[in-house]
Each structure stands twice: as structure tokens, then as C-alpha cells.
Amino acid sequence: MNIIEIIIKKRDGKELADDEIAALIAEYTAGTIPDYQMASLLMAVFKNGMSDRETASLTGAMMRSGHILDLRPVGYTVDKHSTGGVGDKTTLIVVPLAASLGLKVPTMFGRGLGHTGGTRDKLESIPGFRTVLSEPEIIGQLNTVGAVMIGTSEEIAPADRKLYALRDVTGTVESIPLITASILSKKCAEGTDALVLDVKTGSGAFMKDRAGSDKLARLLVSIAKLMGKKARAVLSSMDQPLGQAVGNTLEVIESIDVLRGNGPADVRELSLILCAHMLALAGTVRTFKEGLRLAARNLDDGSALRKLTEIVSVQEGDVSFIEQPEKFVRAPIMSDVVLPSRGYISGMDTYEIGMAANLLGAGRMQLTDAVDPAAGIVVHKKIGERVSPGEPVFTIFTHRKHCIDTAVQKLIAAVRVSKKRVTPPPLVSKTIS
Ligand code: URA
Numbered sequence: 399m400n401i402i403e404i405i406i407k408k409r410d411g412k413e414l415a416d417d418e419i420a421a422l423i424a425e426y427t428a429g430t431i432p433d434y435q436m437a438s439l440l441m442a443v444f445k446n447g448m449s450d451r452e453t454a455s456l457t458g459a460m461m462r463s464g465h466i467l468d469l470r471p472v473g474y475t476v477d478k479h480s481t482g483g484v485g486d487k488t489t490l491i492v493v494p495l496a497a498s499l500g501l502k503v504p505t506m507f508g509r510g511l512g513h514t515g516g517t518r519d520k521l522e523s524i525p526g527f528r529t530v531l532s533e534p535e536i537i538g539q540l541n542t543v544g545a546v547m548i549g550t551s552e553e554i555a556p557a558d559r560k561l562y563a564l565r566d567v568t569g570t571v572e573s574i575p576l577i578t579a580s581i582l583s584k585k586c587a588e589g590t591d592a593l594v595l596d597v598k599t600g601s602g603a604f605m606k607d608r609a610g611s612d613k614l615a616r617l618l619v620s621i622a623k624l625m626g627k628k629a630r631a632v633l634s635s636m637d638q639p640l641g642q643a644v645g646n647t648l649e650v651i652e653s654i655d656v657l658r659g660n661g662p663a664d665v666r667e668l669s670l671i672l673c674a675h676m677l678a679l680a681g682t683v684r685t686f687k688e689g690l691r692l693a694a695r696n697l698d699d700g701s702a703l704r705k706l707t708e709i710v711s712v713q714e715g716d717v718s719f720i721e722q723p724e725k726f727v728r729a730p731i732m733s734d735v736v737l738p739s740r741g742y743i744s745g746m747d748t749y750e751i752g753m754a755a756n757l758l759g760a761g762r763m764q765l766t767d768a769v770d771p772a773a774g775i776v777v778h779k780k781i782g783e784r785v786s787p788g789e790p791v792f793t794i795f796t797h798r799k800h801c802i803d804t805a806v807q808k809l810i811a812a813v814r815v816s817k818k819r820v821t822p823p824p825l826v827s828k829t830i831s
Contacts, residue, residue: 450617595622642777
């Protein structure tokens with residue numbers, strides 16, 4: 399394979415052959431193609447796109463770059479995956495909820511990067527919780543508990559780990575075929591049979607406009623099907639953070655609140671919708687509506703919370719933190735953020751809110767950065783709500799005194815206020831199956 403010829407072919411808008419894509423990924427994973435040549439190719443893909451055949455081929459090559467879990471001893475498995483957002487803690491709710499309804503859920507997730515949070519960081523804020531399990535442990539736990547919640551390992555789709563890190567520093571993250579191959583290579587290597595995709599749209603999503611998110615959702619569903627998976631996607635709003643909590647322990651506490659039948663309405667609603675789609679995909683309910691009813695029942699009667707406690711216990715986390723969330727350590731600095739103007743919240747730059755949370759210590763700019771589990775933001779006012787003089791819109795939590803002023807300025811600049819009340823955007827705007 400001649401990498402220069404491949405770069406030129408893609409630069410000139412031509413289609414790459416399956417064997418070229420396979421060799422490219424194998425050689426890049428092995429370290430024989432340098433980052434500067436792969437960066438050039440990624441930019442050519444970013445600019446010229448890929449056909450569906452090329453995207454499927456790339457997904458397969460990335461999936462085969464490492465170990466593929468064999469979950470056949472478990473039976474039928476269903477997972478959910480979000481394209482990434484701010485305050486998106488639904489995995490912590492949906493996975494135990496779906497398992498409490500008899501589904502087998504082998505969920506595998508990454509750490510937060512850039513403005514988005516990561517489920518792995520959230521779960522690791524529970525003392526002792528193990529996010530790394532061996533394949534026999536995964537299979538055993540799926541058979542006994544019904545769910546595993548684990549981090550992507552070095553062995554699963556290693557090509558994505560390298561490619562994502564490179565995309566992150568070369569301005570090539572927001573590419574529909576590259577996002578599709580990145581997500582589906584990991585999910586296919588994880589071995590799930592069916593997948594519900596929560597495709598975020600709006601200022602806090604990778605694809606900020608509805609048309610781009612819609613295109614991403616359709617491509618994810620069609621490539622997942624080509625890879626032999628049953629799949630559905632919902633387009634959900636990232637025009638504002640999901641729920642009120644942004645930051646690792648804050649989000650775990652909010653998830654427990656939702657699992658207790660309380661918590662913000664949007665987090666509850668999206669969790670029920672995603673779970674109902676998982677039940678429908680698995681064929682355990684006849685209609686989506688029946689799935690919604692069963693999901694609401696198991697959320698309200700405590701079954702889902704009991705299942706989370708079971709998962710945490712089996713994965714060696716300290717369950718007393720689930721039973722008494724007030725045990726989580728709070729950040730020493732807590733400060734309210736007040737806007738200079740009054741009126742109704744008419745819009746939010748959710749990306750900037752995610753970046754402010756990072757500055758406070760909740761996230762990382764590089765994979766090697768440490769996160770502060772207690773750092774984050776509580777969002778008191780959402781789009782359509784009125785703000786009176788002196789009322790806080792956010793409360794920040796941090797150990798980093800030196801970052802407070804910049805984070806507060808970011809948060810104030812991230813909120814638009816109008817004299818007239820604005821209708822909030824719909825939580826879920828579309829379902830693609
Ligand atoms: N999530 C992923 O796993 N990959 C992307 O490229 C974007 C979001």
C-alpha cells in the first residue's frame with residue numbers, strides 16, 4: 399500500500415477500496431504510518447466525506463484492529479450509546495433500568511474529552527468501582543446481574559483510540575463518517591446485538607445543526623444494520639445541558655435522585671424513552687408505548703435503583719454512596735453565578751458551559767489529565783424560565799480558586815436572555831429506525 403497515493407486519491411474526492419482502508423487501519427494501528435500522514439488523510443475525509451460503503455469498510459477495519467468480545471454465551475444483548483453531551487448522565491439510569499426489565503446490557507464507555515463528560519469518569523467517582531473487567535467476568539456478570547458497566551479497554555478497537563486522539567488535535571472531530579466509524583467500531587467490538595443511539599443536536603453536540611445531526615443519526619443506523627446490528631436513533635436536544643448537574647459526582651447524585659423517582663423531568667423523560675426503545679428493539683414489548691409504561695413502573699418502584707446497587711456491589715464499588723449520596727465529598731469552593739440582566743432564558747451555549755465545567759476541574763483537555771470528581775456546575779435555570787434580579791442561574795463547585803473568574807465569565811456569556819418567554823426546544827425531535 400502506498401499511503402501517499404491513498405491521501406491523494408481521497409484529496410481528489412475519489413472512493414477508497416476496501417483493501418486500501420483495511421491496510422491503512424492495520425498499518426496505522428501498528429505504528430508504520432506516522433501521525434502526520436494520517437492527519438492529512440483525516441482532513442481529506444473531513445473535506446470530501448466518504449460513501450456509505452467506505453464508512454462501513456472503515457468501521458469494520460477499526461473494529462478488527464483489536465479484540466472482539468464474543469457474547470454468544472449470554473444470549474441477546476442490547477446497548478445504548480450517546481454521541482456525547484453536557485450533563486448527559488442517562489447511561490447511569492438506563493442501563494440498570496433496562497437490566498431490571500430483563501435485558502442483557504453490555505455497556506462500554508469512554509472518558510470525557512473536550513467539552514463532553516464521560517460515563518467512565520462519573521462511575522469512577524464511586525469509591526472502589528471497577529470499570530475494567532475480564533471477558534469471563536463480563537460474561538458471568540451479564541448472566542447473573544444482566545448488565546456490565548465498563549470502560550473501553552486498550553484491546554478493544556485500538557485504532558479508534560489513536561485516531562480519536564489525532565482527530566481531537568487536528569480539527570477533524572466533526573466529520574459524520576469519522577464519528578460513525580468511531581462509535582460503531584467500539585460498539586461492534588463490544589459484541590452487542592442491538593443498539594439505541596442517542597444522537598445529540600444543538601450547541602453542546604458535536605453536530606450542532608439539525609440537518610447534520612439528522613444525517614449522522616441516519617448514517618449510524620444504516621451502518622449499524624450493515625454490520626448486522628439492530629439499531630434505532632433518537633435525535634435529542636443539547637441546546638442546553640441535560641438536567642441540572644454537570645460534573646462527575648454531581649451527575650451521579652442526580653442520577654440516584656432520578657432512580658428514586660425524583661430529579662429533573664428531562665433526565666427522567668429521556669431515560670424512559672431510551673429504555674423503551676431498547677425494550678422494543680429486543681422484542682420484549684410489542685409497542686414503544688408499552689416499553690415506556692414498563693420503564694416508568696420499574697423506575698418508580700425502586701427496581702432500577704436496586705439494580706444499580708447490585709451492579710455497583712458486584713463491580714466492587716462502595717454501595718453506601720448509592721444509599722447515602724450525601725457521603726460524596728463536595729468541592730470546598732461553591733459560588734453562585736448571577737446574570738447582569740433579567741428576563742427569560744432564551745438560549746444557551748452548551749459547549750461553553752461544558753468548557754466552564756472543565757476549567758473548574760470536571761473534565762480534561764487531554765486524555766492524561768486528572769479530573770476532580772467533585773468539580774462542576776449546577777444549572778438552576780433552563781430555557782424558557784424567568785430570572786429575577788439577584789437570582790442565581792448557576793452554582794459552581796471547584797477546588798481551583800484561580801479558575802473561578804474565567805469560568806464565571808464563560809457561564810455569563812453562555813446565556814442569552816430575552817424580554818419575552820421563549821418555548822424550550824423539544825427534548826426529542828425525531829426517531830430514526
Ligand atoms: N464519540 C465517539 O466515540 N467518537 C466520536 O468521534 C465522537 C463521539
